[in-house]
Amino acid sequence: MNWKAILLNRYAVTFGTVAVVTLAWNTYIAMNDDGIIGGRVIGPQGQPVAGAAVVLSERTLLVTTPRGRTTTDADGRFTFTGHTFHRIWLEAEKPGVGAYPQTEYRMYFKGQNMILDEPLQLEPSAGGRSGKPS
């Protein structure tokens, strides 16, 4: 049997490639779906904001429902764990400093670990915008 001809057949190459990519993608997902979201909150002048409330929300067809809430540490860092969404909204607020408007972040699979490249910057006035995962 001519194994080389069989393996280099265009059907074998196409479906084999699809199988390998699918396996690799699912392996990557299994290693990165702990649902960890990390980031920083900074003030209008760029200084870390401690004690800011950060809310993680999920939007369904009609409403946005809060799914997690945390506060920043002394360095302005926050972490959510165990989320199961592929599309989330984050907002942050600290009375007296400002607010970060509800902003959409999208992921490639449910529960994807995501460390935000850009910090959430509190501002006195709020307006929506979109974000992408790092």
Place this chain on the structure above:
Amino acid sequence: MNRFPKWVIHLGLGIICAAMMVPFYWVLKTSLTGENIFAYPPSLVPENPHLFYYVDVWYSIPFFRYLVNSVIVSIIVVVANVVLNAMAGFALTREFMGKGAIIMLFLSCMMIPFQVTIIPAYLITRDIGLLNTHLGMALPLCSTIVCIFVFKASFDAIPKSLIDAARIDGVPDWMIIFRIMVPLSQSAIATNIILAFIWSWNNFLWPLVIIRDNDMQTLPLGLARFLTVVEDSTGALYAFCIMVLVPGLVIFLLAQKQFIAGLTSGAAKG
């Protein structure tokens, strides 16, 4: 000798091909950007492309389940079409009393739209217990009159002496069909496969009528359901279209050599 140099012909063909590819490119671009189709001025190059609309589609509906259902139904339809239409086509090549009337009946039945017969078809499918099943979805497409005539035309081109020789050797009718006639009718087989696959893959009304469970829906039904689930639908809708299109496109591109060989061999026959 050609009046034009080859590069001019190739350039012209290239431009025509590019023009024919524009709608496909537009669907692909919109699925990556979500840009409104009515945006003016239109941009040819996608701005900030991403794959998140495909992710939305994947999680909004059980896409893989719908794909599997569509594939199962299409396989049943294609196999049934090749087998049943070959037998019916062979019967119509023989001489028997009332043949003309049967051909007229077939031709007249082609003029009756499926919507007219959908209630009797539903009642029959219910009575034999095939509602909400893959076989039930495939049943009305298991034999189509157009494809029967495709086989008949192809079988008519095969010399009668070949069949007579087989009969003298004691070959039964079913072996004459599947061992002699069908292998000599590659064009008819290719046409049957292509038409049956396309009709089955795009079938919407019949599955809509007989399918009750969400898990039994096919891709066209999934598309209709998807439109009711996703609010901001432009990009996701186009992503869904690409995901429905790609499996069939890949199969066609892989098998186009056989398809074209089959069609052209039929054209040269006789």
